[in-house]
Every structure is written in structure tokens, then in C-alpha cells.
Amino acid sequence: MKIAIIGGGPAGLYAAILLKKQRPEAEITVYERNRADDTFGFGVVFSDATLDNFEIYDPPSYRRITQEFAYWDDIAVHFRGTVHRVGGNGFCGCSRRRLLLILQERARELGVALLFEADIDDEARFADADLVVLADGINSRFRDKYIEHFQPEVDVRSNMFAWMGSTRPLDAFTFIFQETEWGPFIAHAYQYEVGRSTWIFETDPATFKRAGLEGLNEKQSADRMAGIFGWFLEGHQLLTNRSMWRNFPMIRSKRWVKDNMVLLGDAKATAHFSIGSGTKLAMEDAIALADAMHRAPTMDVALQQYEQGRREEVEKTQHAADVSLVWFEHVDRFWDFDPVQFAFGVMTRAKAITYDNLTLRAPDFVSEVEKAFAKQVRAKGFDVDVEKPVAPMFQPLRLREMELSNRAVVSPMCMYSAKEGVPGDFHFVHYGSRAIGGAGLIFTEMTCVSREARITPGCTGLWNDEQEAGWHRIVDFVHANSAAKICLQLGHAGRKGATKLMWDGMDRPLEEGGWDVLSASPIPYFPDSQVPREMDRAAMDAVKAAFVQAAERGERCGFDMLELHCAHGYLLASFISPLTNQRTDAYGGSLANRLRFPLEVFEALRAAWPAHKPMSVRISATDWAEGGITGDDAVAVARAFAEAGVDLVDVSTGQTVRDAQPVYGRMFQTPFSDQVRNEARVATMCVGNITTADQVNTILAAGRADLVALGRPHLVDPSFTLKAAAWYGAEAVFCPPQYLPGKEQIFRNSERDRQDFEDLRIKAKPKTRAELKAEATKPLAAE
Ligand SMILES: Cc1cc2nc3c(=O)[nH]c(=O)nc-3n(C[C@H](O)[C@H](O)[C@H](O)COP(=O)(O)OP(=O)(O)OC[C@H]3O[C@@H](n4cnc5c(N)ncnc54)[C@H](O)[C@@H]3O)c2cc1C
Numbered sequence: 001m002k003i004a005i006i007g008g009g010p011a012g013l014y015a016a017i018l019l020k021k022q023r024p025e026a027e028i029t030v031y032e033r034n035r036a037d038d039t040f041g042f043g044v045v046f047s048d049a050t051l052d053n054f055e056i057y058d059p060p061s062y063r064r065i066t067q068e069f070a071y072w073d074d075i076a077v078h079f080r081g082t083v084h085r086v087g088g089n090g091f092c093g094c095s096r097r098r099l100l101l102i103l104q105e106r107a108r109e110l111g112v113a114l115l116f117e118a119d120i121d122d123e124a125r126f127a128d129a130d131l132v133v134l135a136d137g138i139n140s141r142f143r144d145k146y147i148e149h150f151q152p153e154v155d156v157r158s159n160m161f162a163w164m165g166s167t168r169p170l171d172a173f174t175f176i177f178q179e180t181e182w183g184p185f186i187a188h189a190y191q192y193e194v195g196r197s198t199w200i201f202e203t204d205p206a207t208f209k210r211a212g213l214e215g216l217n218e219k220q221s222a223d224r225m226a227g228i229f230g231w232f233l234e235g236h237q238l239l240t241n242r243s244m245w246r247n248f249p250m251i252r253s254k255r256w257v258k259d260n261m262v263l264l265g266d267a268k269a270t271a272h273f274s275i276g277s278g279t280k281l282a283m284e285d286a287i288a289l290a291d292a293m294h295r296a297p298t299m300d301v302a303l304q305q306y307e308q309g310r311r312e313e314v315e316k317t318q319h320a321a322d323v324s325l326v327w328f329e330h331v332d333r334f335w336d337f338d339p340v341q342f343a344f345g346v347m348t349r350a351k352a353i354t355y356d357n358l359t360l361r362a363p364d365f366v367s368e369v370e371k372a373f374a375k376q377v378r379a380k381g382f383d384v385d386v387e388k389p390v391a392p393m394f395q396p397l398r399l400r401e402m403e404l405s406n407r408a409v410v411s412p413m414c415m416y417s418a419k420e421g422v423p424g425d426f427h428f429v430h431y432g433s434r435a436i437g438g439a440g441l442i443f444t445e446m447t448c449v450s451r452e453a454r455i456t457p458g459c460t461g462l463w464n465d466e467q468e469a470g471w472h473r474i475v476d477f478v479h480a481n482s483a484a485k486i487c488l489q490l491g492h493a494g495r496k497g498a499t500k501l502m503w504d505g506m507d508r509p510l511e512e513g514g515w516d517v518l519s520a521s522p523i524p525y526f527p528d529s530q531v532p533r534e535m536d537r538a539a540m541d542a543v544k545a546a547f548v549q550a551a552e553r554g555e556r557c558g559f560d561m562l563e564l565h566c567a568h569g570y571l572l573a574s575f576i577s578p579l580t581n582q583r584t585d586a587y588g589g590s591l592a593n594r595l596r597f598p599l600e601v602f603e604a605l606r607a608a609w610p611a612h613k614p615m616s617v618r619i620s621a622t623d624w625a626e627g628g629i630t631g632d633d634a635v636a637v638a639r640a641f642a643e644a645g646v647d648l649v650d651v652s653t654g655q656t657v658r659d660a661q662p663v664y665g666r667m668f669q670t671p672f673s674d675q676v677r678n679e680a681r682v683a684t685m686c687v688g689n690i691t692t693a694d695q696v697n698t699i700l701a702a703g704r705a706d707l708v709a710l711g712r713p714h715l716v717d718p719s720f721t722l723k724a725a726a727w728y729g730a731e732a733v734f735c736p737p738q739y740l741p742g743k744e745q746i747f748r749n750s751e752r753d754r755q756d757f758e759d760l761r762i763k764a765k766p767k768t769r770a771e772l773k774a775e776a777t778k779p780l781a782a783e
């Protein structure tokens with residue numbers, strides 16, 4: 001067998017090693033355009049988990065690599081004169097040059113031919129090769145040559161970065177967030193061998209320009225960085241090696257295989273340097289390729305298996321890298337945060353590290369985060385314990401005069417079970433049990449302001465006395481038997497009205513018994529949906545009046561709060577999104593015009609709703625569709641409502657148009673809440689695939705939302721909050737007297753379970769290489 005490998009970076013060399021071990025008879029050649037020791041860059045970083053993989057696949061290179069490594073456990077965050085250190089991270093740094101020399105040496109030992117200064121521009125010379133590995137890096141010539149086939153998507157990110165080195169020793173992975181007269185600069189730095197550290201500097205394009213970095217040569221820009229970070233460098237030099245300022249390209253390729261050619265490493269996909277996974281991904285690609293070649297009967301099958309088997313893992317890492325890079329791009333959002341909350345945000349930015357996980361690893365740090373959070377709550381006039389605070393989820397919140405005893409919320413959810421809009425026994429039990437279950441705030445389902453405003457025949461309403469009596473009974477029960485507050489969500493279905501019950505076909509038009517529907521523009525939701533009537537001024541006035549009357553009824557029912565539904569493509573949302581609003585009058589066109597009618601309704605409600613009671617608005621912060629609402633628009637929408645007196649923005653997304661492309665995942669809407677909260681400076685509630693109390697605490701402690709709503713989890717677990725309170729030992733959670741024996745039992749058991757769980761986690765956690773090394777070098781006297 002003949003294998004040609006184009007590119008002698010980590011991907012190409014490691015693939016050569018593993019394939020040669022597997023097929024000693026194969027003729028394997030690596031073609032590298034540079035000289036053997038002519039490599040750019042400084043250090044690379046691997047996690048313990050990646051090194052475990054290397055140990056399994058090639059112990060000799062693993063041993064040599066790890067002998068050369070610098071180990072560390074801590075991540076240190078420097079921000080506004082503070083430093084926060086978090087242990088238990090298990091990372092290793094190594095010189096890229098040493099890594100490549102080790103891999104070259106190992107490849108040679110095994111009999112791989114290494115040809116340097118061999119710049120390949122045409123793969124035709126490998127016509128007799130059984131396999132051609134394209135490991136030619138981020139600017140892959142061959143990926144571009146077959147661009148139509150591989151279909152790479154290149155997303156060039158906005159921030160500028162430069163990769164430098166230093167002699168400054170470091171004992172932790174170090175992030176420095178530095179304020180300057182031009183704007184924020186960030187350094188990502190770590191030691192990779194004795195006396196050498198990698199320094200990646202990053203800044204936004206405006207700061208880059210203001211700081212006059214444009215057009216400077218390497219030496220000049222290193223001098224500028226040394227000026228900015230000199231206080232930390234303590235006289236150590238900054239070193240350069242092709243350290244030009246660049247923009248990071250996030251690359252994703254639709255296909256990785258063409259005939260007998262296969263893309264590996266950066267050539268196929270990149271991961272942002274802030275999660276330090278580029279070299280890991282490159283070498284693990286080589287592992288995946290070797291595994292597939294080992295298993296599969298033919299080359300074709302092997303290459304297909306490589307691509308199919310590897311893609312998910314690569315995309316997961318890329319997603320984490322994406323989330324992380326966006327955090328760094330928007331660091332200014334958090335610049336006025338308390339430093340410990342800022343550091344918590346840095347640690348939890350990519351979702352892998354959470355509140356609970358940090359509590360195990362760095363209890364003192366989390367205790368400081370909790371105290372800072374409690375102090376903020378205390379500053380709002382709550383008499384909370386700041387020395388031994390409860391977890392953020394159980395901290396109170398005030399909106400106008402409404403006080404919530406905790407931050408967990410039951411999201412609005414249609415039950416499709418009303419008769420002529422009247423909430424019945426099902427609703428009474430549903431809302432009642434969720435209130436008893438401990439959530440601080442409960443939202444009603446979308447309650448329709450008129451018969452024609454309903455989504456389905458099963459939707460609840462609030463336009464007549466019978467409905468008012470039904471809601472009154474529910475509100476009275478909640479107030480009499482729980483500590484929960486209850487918010488009425490009012491809405492109008494618009495073009496999504498006159499549709500079937502969820503279980504008969506979501507958003508599908510009713511076959512009989514429907515009614516005329518309204519929208520901003522006459523565009524049907526499905527091609528076979530009813531064409532809505534474009535609203536004229538008279539229709540607007542009638543709808544506005546219906547909202548006000550429903551709010552007045554809501555006040556008589558005793559609701560604590562009112563939410564205006566302007567999300568999910570319903571009537572008011574149809575005005576906001578340019579995809580559903582094609583009007584040419586004063587209610588269409590610019591965002592300000594599109595917001596005019598929803599704001600009018602809001603203002604009318606605000607005037608009718610008692611001044612001491614809060615109001616929220618639910619928005620779709622993105623349409624997940626080309627030409628639709630984006631996060632930046634959502635910030636403008638939130639600002640407009642905040643000016644009109646909104647107390648909370650309930651940040652949801654999508655459901656505007658049928659052909660949207662939402663990107664789901666854990667907590668997938670939280671970034672939008674983060675953006676709205678920290679750019680528009682308005683309180684937010686986030687929601688969407690948040691399923692654990694750990695996630696709730698992570699989001700709140702990082703300042704990404706003020707309240708966290710859970711929809712589907714509450715459908716199966718009304719006592720989500722009570723159980724979470726038991727886990728976190730939040731004794732003050734409300735429990736009705738009838739249920740107290742259950743509360744006592746779960747609190748007792750949870751304390752024990754939690755202790756067992758933590759012991760197990762600690763026992764099950766292998767020692768990091770840094771810990772092992774520290775133990776091995778510990779002087780005997782210290783034993
Ligand atoms: C600023 C920055 C910081 C980073 N920090 C880290 C980090 O801390 N940890 C980490 O793991 N990763 C890091 N990376 C990522 C890492 O450098 C890459 O992801 C990794 O090197 C990818 O390996 P590769 O083998 O796919 O590509 P490369 O290492 O780029 O290797 C490709 C090779 O192909 C050669 N080549 C290209 N074209 C041809 C041709 N036509 N003919 C012959 N040879 C060719 C090139 O000369 C090169 O040697 C960082 C990247 C950047 C930009």
C-alpha cells in the first residue's frame with residue numbers, strides 16, 4: 001500500500017505514525033514544504049483526556065511528549081487588579097517545535113519517509129497512491145482546489161489576534177483582561193517549557209485601530225503589547241515568530257473525503273484558540289482515520305467511516321469553540337461586572353464547566369461567587385445572608401413591588417385543554433401543583449384576548465366572565481397555598497390562529513370550525529394555511545382594546561404580573577419581524593416602524609395595569625432565518641420596550657417562519673438573553689433546553705439572566721424547584737404544611753446523597769498529570 005501525506009504538521013505526522021504502525025509494509029511518505037525544524041508558533045496545549053488518548057495509541061511518542069511537557073492545574077483570571085485561580089483543570093503545554101521534532105523522529109523510526117522543502121501543488125503525482133491525506137493546514141490548497149466538492153464554509157471572525165512568546169514563567173493557564181485607553185485587550189498565556197510561554201493577544205477591531213496597531217511590524221507590535229502588559233511581564237521579553245495580527249477563520253467543510261483523498265486537521269475544520277483544541281483535533285483526526293482504516297474492509301468504506309464517525313465530535317468541539325470565541329468577542333458586555341462574577345463567566349463560557357462542577361473543584365471560588373451574588377441581592381434591599389448565602393437560584397428578586405422568593409420560573413405553556421377559552425379542572429390542578437412545587441414565578445399559558453385571538457380551539461382566554469372566574473379560582477389557590485407569584489401571559493395568535501391542537505398537528509390549519517385570522521401582512525404560515533387579513537387601523541384599535549380589557553380582567557383575578565406575548569410569530573411578533581411584516585405604511589419598514597403597534601399595545605396595557613405591578617414582554621430574539629431578526633435587533637427591541645416601562649424581557653427565539661434553521665443544544669437561547677441583558681441593560685429571563693438546577697445556577701451566577709424559566713422539565717416534574725432546594729440545602733423554600741414530612745425527608749436524603757455523590761466524583765476523578773508530578777517531586781519531609 002502506498003500512502004502520500006501532504007503536510008507535516010501534527011495531523012500529518014501523527015497519521016503517518018499510526019498508519020505505519022498498523023501497516024508496516026506500507027510505503028508512507030510525508031511531504032512538508034518547510035524545513036524539518038522550521039516551524040511557526042510557540043506552545044500547544046493538551047488536556048489530560050487528550051494525553052490519555054495519545055498514551056493508548058502510541059506509547060513511545062506519548063512518553064517523549066510528556067517528558068517535555070509543562071503541567072498545570074490552575075486557570076488564573078486577571079481582571080481589574082484582581083486574580084482568581086481555579087484548580088483541577090489538568091492541562092499540559094509543550095513547544096510546538098519540540099512536538100513536531102518528536103513526531104518526526106518517531107515517524108522516521110517506524111520507517112516513514114519524510115520529505116522536507118517539498119511544496120506540493122498537484123496531487124497528480126500521487127496517481128499510484130492508495131490514499132492521499134490532505135493535512136495541509138488552515139489555508140489548505142487542496143481544500144480550495146476542490147472547493148465545489150468539499151464545500152468549506154469560512155467564517156472570518158471579527159477580533160484580531162497575534163501569537164507571540166515570552167520568557168515569563170507562568171504556573172497557570174493565564175487570562176489577562178486589560179483595560180487601556182483604546183479599549184480592552186486580552187492575553188491568553190501559558191507556559192510550555194522551562195523559561196518559555198505562549199502569549200496570544202486578542203482585541204476587537206475598533207480597539208485595534210485606536211491603539212494604532214494597524215501597519216506595525218512584528219517588532220513594533222510586540223513592543224506595544226509589552227507596553228500594555230509590561231506590569232505582568234516583569235521585565236521579560238515578548239518574542240515573535242511570524243506573529244502577525246490576524247482574524248481567526250472558523251472553517252467547517254461539508255465533505256471531508258474525495259475519492260481516495262481525505263482532509264485532516266485544520267484543513268477540514270478549525271477550533272478557536274481560546275479552547276486550545278486545534279492540535280488536539282488534528283491528532284485525534286489521525287487517530288480516527290487510523291481506527292477506521294483498521295476496522296473497514298476497503299479504503300472507500302474506511303474513509304466514509306472516518307468522516308461519519310468523527311464529524312459529531314469535531315462539530316461538538318467547534319460548537320464549544322464558537323461559544324467561547326463569541327464570549328471573547330463581546331467581553332466589553334461584562335466589563336463592569338464584579339471581578340469574581342466576571343471570572344465565573346470566563347470559566348463557564350463554553351458550557352462544559354458549570355456551577356456544580358466548579359463547586360467540587362474550587363469550592364472557595366464558588367463560595368466567593370455566591371457571596372458576591374448575595375451582596376448584589378442585599379444591595380437591592382433584601383435581608384439575605386451574605387456570609388453563608390444560598391445558591392443564586394434561591395436568591396430573591398424584586399420587580400416593581402413584586403417579590404419572588406427564588407429565580408426558578410414555570411415557562412408559559414399552552415395546555416390546549418380549555419373549552420371556549422375557560423380554564424377548567426385540568427388547568428386548576430396543573431397550575432396549582434406547579435405553584436406548590438416551589439417555583440418562584442409561574443406563567444400562565446398564552447391567554448387569548450378574544451375568541452378570534454386563539455391559536456387553537458383549546459386555548460384559554462380572558463374575554464368573558466366565565467373565563468375570569470376560572471382564572472380567579474386558580475390565582476386564589478396559588479396565593480393561598482404557595483409562595484409563588486403568578487403572571488398572566490396575554491397574546492393574540494395572528495396568522496398562526498385557527499389551527500389544530502398540538503397533538504393533532506402543530507400550527508396546521510383547522511379543517512373545520514376555524515375563524516378569520518389577522519396579521520401584519522397577508523402572508524400565510526404554511527402555503528396551505530389561511531391567508532391572514534392585513535390589519536388596518538380599525539383592527540389595530542379593536543385588538544388593542546381587547547388586550548386592555550383582558551388586562552383589566554387579569555387585575556380583577558389578582559394576577560401579580562402581566563406579560564405581553566410578542567414572540568413566536570404570533571400577531572405582535574408578526575409586526576416586529578421583517579419576514580412577516582411587509583407593510584409600506586407607518587407600521588412597516590424600519591425596526592422603529594415595525595415596533596410601533598406592539599409598543600402601542602404595551603403602552604396601553606402599562607397604563608391600564610397597576611403601577612406597582614411589573615410587566616414583561618416575550619420576544620423572539622432571532623428568527624433563525626436569513627433576513628430575519630438577529631440578536632442585535634433584539635437588543636434594540638428590548639431597549640424600546642424598556643423605555644416604554646418593561647421590567648423584564650422574556651428572551652425566547654424563533655417560531656416566526658416555517659423554514660427557520662434553529663441551532664439547538666443545551667441552554668441554546670441563553671446567549672441571546674446574555675446579549676439583551678448585558679447590552680440593553682434590562683433584566684431578562686432566559687429559557688430553552690435548560691434542564692438542571694446546575695444550569696440555572698450557572699446562568700444566574702454568570703450574569704446571563706435574572707430569572708430562568710423551564711418549560712418541558714416542569715411538565716414532568718412540578719416539584720423541580722423543591723427538589724433542587726433540597727439538593728442545595730435551601731431550607732427557606734416554601735412547602736405547604738400538608739407536604740412538610742416529604743420536605744423533611746427529601747432534605748435529609750439529599751444531604752446524604754449529595755455527600756455520597758461528591759465523594760464518588762472525587763474518588764472517580766483520576767489525578768491530573770500536574771497533581772501526579774507534584775506528588776512525585778514532593779520532598780519526603782513534607783509527607
Ligand atoms: C494563534 C493560535 C494559537 C493556537 N494555540 C493552540 C494551542 O494552544 N493548542 C493547540 O492545540 N492548538 C493551537 N492552535 C492550533 C494549531 O496550531 C493547529 O490547529 C494545528 O497545528 C493543526 O494541525 P494541522 O496538522 O492540521 O495543521 P498545521 O499545523 O498547520 O500543519 C500543516 C502543515 O502543512 C504544511 N503544508 C501546507 N501546504 C503544503 C503544501 N502544499 N505542500 C507541503 N506542505 C504543506 C505546512 O507547512 C504545515 O507544516 C493555535 C492556532 C493559532 C492560530
Ligand SMILES: Cc1cc2nc3c(=O)[nH]c(=O)nc-3n(C[C@H](O)[C@H](O)[C@H](O)COP(=O)(O)O)c2cc1C
Pocket residue numbers: 411412413414415444445446489502565567618652687688689690709710711712713
Ligand atoms: C407544550 C408547549 C406549549 C407552549 N406554549 C407556550 C405559550 O403558551 N406561550 C409561550 O410564550 N411559550 C409557549 N411555549 C414555549 C415555552 O414557554 C418554552 O419557551 C419552550 O418550551 C422552551 O423551553 P424548554 O426547553 O424549557 O421547554 C410552549 C412550549 C411547549 C413545549
